[in-house]
Amino acid sequence: MFILSDKFDAIIVGAGVAGSTAGYLLAKEGLDVLIIERGNYPGSKNMTGGRLYSHSLEKIIPDFAEKAPLERKITTEKISMITEDSLVTVDYQSEDLGARGTASYSVLRSKFDPWLAEQAEEAGAQIVPGIRVDDLLVKDGHVCGISAGGEEMESEVVILADGVNSLLAQKLGMRSELRPDQVAVGVKEIIELPKKTIEDRFNLSESEGVAWLFDGSVSAGRIGGGFLYTNKSSLSLGIVCTLSDLSDSPVPLPQMMENFKIHKAIAPLIADGKTAEYSAHLVPEAGLNMVPRIVGNGVLVIGDAAGFCINIGYAVRGMDLAIGSAEAAAKAILYAKERRDYSETSLSKYKELLDQSFVMKDLKLYRKFPKFMENRRIFNDYPQLAADIMKDLFTIDGGETLPLRKKIMHEVKKAGLMNLMKDVFKGVRAL
Ligand SMILES: Cc1cc2nc3c(=O)[nH]c(=O)nc-3n(C[C@H](O)[C@H](O)[C@H](O)COP(=O)(O)OP(=O)(O)OC[C@H]3O[C@@H](n4cnc5c(N)ncnc54)[C@H](O)[C@@H]3O)c2cc1C
Incomplete structure (x- = not known):
């Protein structure tokens, strides 16, 4: 059951990395914060690959790497082109991969999310797990609370941190149903x-x-x-x-x-x-192209619910963006509280802060990449090309040996030289 104030400053839907970070930052500033999580405990329903790029969380909790239940610091990066019977791998190892501010860590969400939620709780946020938010309370076009488990709770502002399939943002008309290509x-x-x-x-x-x-x-x-x-x-x-x-x-x-x-x-x-x-x-996966309306009267959308995720083949990033967007949302709410104005105009500070942050800068930078990936040659022809070139290079059978240039061109022509040139050009532009 809820233990309740009459009205919260902020209610956050979802105790994933986005929701707990926003809760931590707001509670630390003395706001009355309630986080509601439908899973039996934070992280119980969450999944990632996963690797956490630490930069955004380190800015908020500088010593988190010493305290959080992280798995391993990533010190080896491997990227492989794989066919049914071969593997061509780029393997990068460097001391630089573990440097402070740029380090990344493997994480398990069932351990990491409870820890992050605990930080929010210690800062003063109330967390209620095991309850799904069913709906939002809206008065005169202004979101003013939530309804969950048959009860209604009021707040100045609601943060939707309910993940990729945010039905609540959809109900509010802030985004449309997800398309299978997104x-x-x-x-x-x-x-x-x-x-x-x-x-x-x-x-x-x-x-x-x-x-x-x-x-x-x-x-x-x-x-x-x-x-x-x-x-x-x-x-x-x-x-x-x-x-x-x-x-x-x-x-x-x-x-x-x-x-x-x-x-x-x-x-x-x-x-x-x-x-x-x-x-x-x-x-x-559609990057900037799938970002919905993220600000309304009394409401902000953060993390996956706002489509903030980047997959550029050699790096998958959702958690650092979720944390970065939570930070921008928390700052925008503090700005709105100072003005006692939680209207869309006042909360639009969120968009301004996001635009200045790495979240929007990186989403804009990689906006062409999802379209570039809609090319099956990348997943069929080029891994095979890499395997064929390697086979030519490393097969020494006493027969006639072609010069390296000819060996490579022979395989490239088989895969289609023009297509390859076009795809390399498009890939470079998309990155
Ligand atoms: C297979 C896979 C691999 C990935 N690999 C990586 C990776 O290596 N690195 C990386 O940075 N990112 C990766 N991502 C992306 C990353 O996991 C997400 O971007 C990140 O989890 C988003 O965090 P979030 O807090 O916004 O959403 P979520 O983690 O989805 O949290 C949403 C929370 O809201 C709760 N919730 C939903 N609806 C309600 C409701 N109505 N009421 C109450 N609670 C609700 C959910 O239970 C959940 O706890 C990967 C994702 C997947 C699926």
Whole structure:
């Protein structure tokens, strides 16, 4: 049951990374904050690949890396082009990957989200888990509270941090129903292995970790890719595929996952592991093109609910944007409180702050990338091209040897030189 004031300064729907960060910042400034989470505990319904880029949270809680339940600091980046029987990998290791302010960490949301929610609670926010917000209270076109579990609660402002499929923003008419080309479906297994086994198999020392992304046969040639992150004593292995491109795929997503697990490059890495968790979730993938109305009278939309996610192939970013947008929203609410004006005009400060922050700058920078990815050559022809070039390079059989240039051009022409040039040009422009 709720323990309640008459009216809150802010009610936040959802205790994911966006909601808890906003709650923490507002409560720290002395506002009366209520966070309502439909899951039995924060994080119980949440999923990520996942790697947290630390920059935005570090700005808010500078010593979070020493206190939060993080898994491993990413010190090795791998990107592979994968076919059914080959793997071509770029492997980058550097001390620079762990530097303060730029470090990234593998995380498990079932541990990380409760910790972040606890920070909000310690700052003074009230968190009510296990209750779904069913509707918003609207008076004269102004959002003034929520209704949940048969009760109505009033507030000056409501923050919608309810994730990618924000039905509440939809009910308010702030966004339309998600289209299948705007979202991807992610499936993920958490595979438990002894800590020492992980460190031996991935050549890691204690607390170091690998982030590994895959392009090619892993998504059966559809728009998508695979991922593997090392946690302390488990691996997060999964696939993300654009929903609209899955509908006519001859290989269903669960089967792609099974094929991924038995691929000869992956099977030895997960051997003797125990699947502890299997989950699926939507990912907003259309970038700036799917950002809805994010400010209304008495209401702000943050995180995935606002479509703030970037997938640029070599990096998937949603959590750092969720945190960045929560910070902008909290500042806008403090500005509105000072003026005692929670109208859309006053709360539009949120958009101004977002525009100045990395959230909008990066979304704008990569706005062409989702369109660029709607090209199956990236997931079929080019992984095969990479494998064929490698085969030519490394096959020495005593027969006639062509010069390197001719070997490469022979394979490139097979894949289509003009298409390749066009795609490289478009890719460079999109990034
Ligand atoms: C497969 C996959 C891989 C990803 N990989 C990465 C990665 O490596 N790095 C990265 O940064 N990002 C990654 N992302 C994206 C990232 O997970 C999201 O961007 C991030 O979780 C968004 O946080 P959020 O707080 O906005 O939303 P969420 O984490 O979805 O939180 C929303 C919360 O609202 C609650 N809620 C919803 N409706 C209601 C309601 N009506 N009432 C009460 N509560 C409600 C939910 O239970 C949930 O707790 C990945 C996503 C997926 C699916």
